[in-house]
Amino acid sequence: MNDPFTGPRARAVRPGEHPAWDEALALVNRDLAALLPGRGPLRLLALPSDADAEWEPAERVYVALPDGRRHGDHLDHASRTDPADALASVADAAQDTVLGCLWQVWPVCAEHRLGMHPGRDDDDRVMWECAGGRTPQDPAHVRAIGGLG
Ligand SMILES: [Zn+2]
Numbered sequence: 001m002n003d004p005f006t007g008p009r010a011r012a013v014r015p016g017e018h019p020a021w022d023e024a025l026a027l028v029n030r031d032l033a034a035l036l037p038g039r040g041p042l043r044l045l046a047l048p049s050d051a052d053a054e055w056e057p058a059e060r061v062y063v064a065l066p067d068g069r070r071h072g073d074h075l076d077h078a079s080r081t082d083p084a085d086a087l088a089s090v091a092d093a094a095q096d097t098v099l100g101c102l103w104q105v106w107p108v109c110a111e112h113r114l115g116m117h118p119g120r121d122d123d124d125r126v127m128w129e130c131a132g133g134r135t136p137q138d139p140a141h142v143r144a145i146g147g148l149g
Helices: 019-033 077-081 083-102
Strands: 045-046 059-063 117-120 126-130 141-144
Touching: 019 045, 019 059, 059 077, 059 141, 077 083, 083 117, 083 126, 083 141, 117 141
Parallel strands: none
Antiparallel strands: 045 059, 117 126, 126 141
């Protein structure tokens, strides 16, 4: 079996190629290590885009497990230049890969035992949102991405 990170079609994204995605993945990997130790760290895997359109990027970048397995959609290419967009895109893709390859709901809110999903708070910061706190008495339950440990 080809190593997906050194195979003919796929390659590991080098540190610094997409700094906003690197930073986002570092935060997401902290939460993965905190809640699912030994499963990460997740990595960025680039695959050639098969699309012919000129406006398509030549490569698509996925969030993959250490062994190269991945699930779900590639990162939104436009998100690579904006830290908040990058974090939202990477967190979403990481969640898809963990769920699709490891059959783990992650991250799970420790208080409500519900899966959390990336969303934006009132200040437009990208956070893990838990549906458990959404009642008038208990404002939206959110946690900083990278702060679950
Ligand atoms: Zn919660």
